[in-house]
Amino acid sequence: MSVFEQAIALLSEMVAHPTVSDRSNRALAEMLAERLAGQGARVSLFPDASGDKVNLVASFGPQADGGLMLSGHLDVVPPGEGWSSDPFRLRRAEGRLYGRGTCDMKGFNAACVAMAPRFATCGAPVHLVFTHDEEVGCLGARALAEILAREGPRPAMAIIGEPTRMRVIEGHKGCHEYTTRFTGRDGHGSAPDRGINAAQAAARFALRLEALARELKAMRPEGDFDPPWATISVGRIAAGTARNVIAGQAEVEWEMRPVDAAEASHVKRQLAAYEAAERAAHPGLGIETEVFGEVAGLEPRAANAARDLLLDIVGGTPGLVPFGTEAGIWQALGMDAVLCGPGDIAQAHRPDEYLEEHQLAVCLDMLDGLATHL
Known part of the structure; x- marks a missing residue:
């Protein structure tokens, strides 16, 4: 099975976990942790006080500062009314992948996990970070940032895979x-x-x-x-x-x-x-x-290694967006941070949310380019 089809199959499994922010994400986090550990990652799960919400950190390469963080969140917004099909069952039709969270942002997460074997061999520190409760105030990322500040790892760059149609975004409001x-x-x-x-x-x-x-x-x-x-x-x-x-x-x-x-x-x-x-x-x-x-917002800065690296890989010019993400939290820890992920924010939080298959393919190419650079 190609990496592209592996990513779609994994996305189907992820969508089937209804990780709405008022529900537990633990089952999904544990499923991903098991898969990543089997691909050679050093995996840590960080539960909240209830034990029902979990942050996942999976690391490849040497145990050293530097390298890259690929950041996504596991929670989704409630499905609401107006769907043409079950929001928690992936539907593939006319080049689109329908389901709650396909665009925001389980598609990016699935692509990262599908590419894990590639990261395991690239020789540099690579960290996959999947958080809980981004949609209700970035609660998971804020808690994880405190742990990373004390204990590490301390990546040099962070790429947050929110849907930008694979455009490099260097700033957003708080x-x-x-x-x-x-x-x-x-x-x-x-x-x-x-x-x-x-x-x-x-x-x-x-x-x-x-x-x-x-x-x-x-x-x-x-x-x-x-x-x-x-x-x-x-x-x-x-x-x-x-x-x-x-x-x-x-x-x-x-x-x-x-x-x-x-x-x-x-x-x-x-x-x-x-x-x-x-x-x-x-x-x-x-x-x-x-x-x-x-x-906090993501502050555009003159020096940003993550932005420059991604522009070399995907091209284009850097932009700004009005919506908030976890990027400012990682920037505050000293990482050069950018957004770049598959899908269009216009599809997020709506009935019949979808991710275009072409966007997923471009994302996989970008991740392969990162692995080659690292």
Whole structure:
């Protein structure tokens, strides 16, 4: 069986594991660990506190600093409605591979594992790193980064195989996710002055976020990202129990995607001042913000060995994307990092998600080129 067909067969097995972020990924991680160990890798599994979520690190070559990390995540988003076939059963049709996670990003992971025998003979350190819970705040990568900082390995370069249509991407925005909760005092709607309306507090907060979004747009009207400025988006507001009851509880789920750390710091300072003013104006109002994830962006840098190496292999010019990944976490550990993976981000998180077979083939060629260079 060709390496291409091996990758498709493995992708079919991976898709059959429904590793939605609210479920365990352990069975899939253990299956990949067994396969990689059989191909000569030194394999380590790093479970979270529950034991249900696992990071996998499989290393080939000498036990030394340097070399290359190939990075992917094992979790997928929920399938949702509107599929033409079972989302957790690979369907091959008209040059496409349909299934949840084929594009984002089990296709890249399958290609890396299929190429493992090649990495085992290239003579340089190569590490396959597959994480849990990227889709809900890069929880696995953040935990693994702490271990790598203490214990190694310490690769020189990282390639994150998020879907870029195999274009080399050298930068992306950060992704910060929050839930802000408001605690008031409920009561009868006929006497609003006797309560503290958490729903109204949440509405005022959402309007403040909208104003801050306009400020961020004015701060950076031009740039290479699309859009150029940092963004703020409110995803969900929940409050109250009935129209004639003063809402005692409310919450706003929101996100920020800063271009740099200064913009995130500006928003935090402005919100701290706003919340202090709200508490002063409405004694008894509680405001608390839970941080679900503050994932750094990937900073474009003049010197980037991973970018230069990939451009030699796949060609083209480096670009930027607005979506977040684990790349900034690896960059913060000192690695030169880029994105380059099969598939189109437009297919991710949608019904009938698919990966084009041609994209998988190009990815395998790229990995073969890396092995030859190393």
